[in-house]
Amino acid sequence: MTDARLELALGGCAADILAFFERRVVPREDAADLLAETMIVAWRKAAELPADDEGVRRWLFGVARNVLLNADRAARRRHRLANRVREILANVEAPAADEGNEVRDAIARLNPDLAEVVRLVHWDGLSLVEAAEILDIPASTARGRYQRAKAELREALAPDLAR
Amino acid sequence: MTPLDPAKDSFEEALERSTPHVTSGAEIDQELALMVARARLAAHRRPRSWGHRVAIVGAIIALAAGGATAAAATGVWSPWAQNPDVIYTYRLPSGAWCEVRRGNVMAYGRPEVEAAIEDILRNGDIFARADIDAAIAELRADESWFIGDGSNPTPSEFGTDYYNADDEYRLAVDRAVAAVLLADLEERFPDAAALEFSWEGEGHCPGATFGYDQ
16 A cells, blocks of 8 residues: 555655755756656655645655755766756757846755745745755744745845846 | 725835746746656665665656656657657557657766666667556556545546556566666676666657546
8 A cells, every 4th residue: 555655745746855955966867867757766765645635745755855954965976867858858959048037046055945845835835844854944933934944035135136 | 007906015026026037837837857766766776676776767857757748738849859869659558559768868977877778778679678568567566556636536447447557568568678677787786786877768659648647
């Protein structure tokens, strides 16, 4: 039963988790291997699967985040099972520079802990409570980081927003 | 440019518009579905039994068969299936004929295993040696099948109203062929039980009506 639930959840979340990685790694195609690693880790930890479906989704994002953190500290593994997805991502045309570049740069200049809350909420579409669970911090801490991040971003982007 | 949402200020809008572009579409969705099944295989380094291994490979085959629906609809095989390692045909209980192609073998870090599997598929007369009756008996004895969503599943196994004989036969053929492959690998490799590999299968069965089409 656990295997069936995990298979269903991975099938439902795979695209979102791939997008999570695509938004954070360079080159883009590394997202394929990080997704593969996330899936393999999830299967190996299937016994830890939460009982509720929404909890499973948050759990998978938590696994993804840990995979990303560990990958930054070492050379990224290549998984053969990611070959096809990596190929597809490598052939995606880079989008033209847009006004979002300045905001993305400003987010990147934030303290990493603040930046990640902003990305989880505004890029990945998660609530603050969900972001807190994925980051493994209290909800109040997530709210505090989010407020600080927005204040710093408003100040940094004020001249641009006034245009 | 998308008009500003009056319910949000320009700052909130700017944050959301900064979302980086991501890849989407039918091609990547299909590859992601295959990756889910292959990751399960990659994660289970030491299967408990051959039966377990066959079940995992069966999952890969079943997901790959999702691609067969597209192939059947358009009459076009996936790129790898245009040069498969083996092709075999069989008749379903409904009378429809299936052509199945197998290939795109990957054995993680073991090129000699990959070569062996390709040899077995190309030269091993794998379909002729498949014990389909035994696979059907195993399915009926060991498995419970359901259709519908996870919150409200409906039994569809042998003996129920939603039983589909073509589905059962197709799955039994896949499992029986996989069992032949695994038995041959056991003869060639002392560590066969720990091997990690994946292979793809695609079927084209014009006129068949499978349960998952309902």
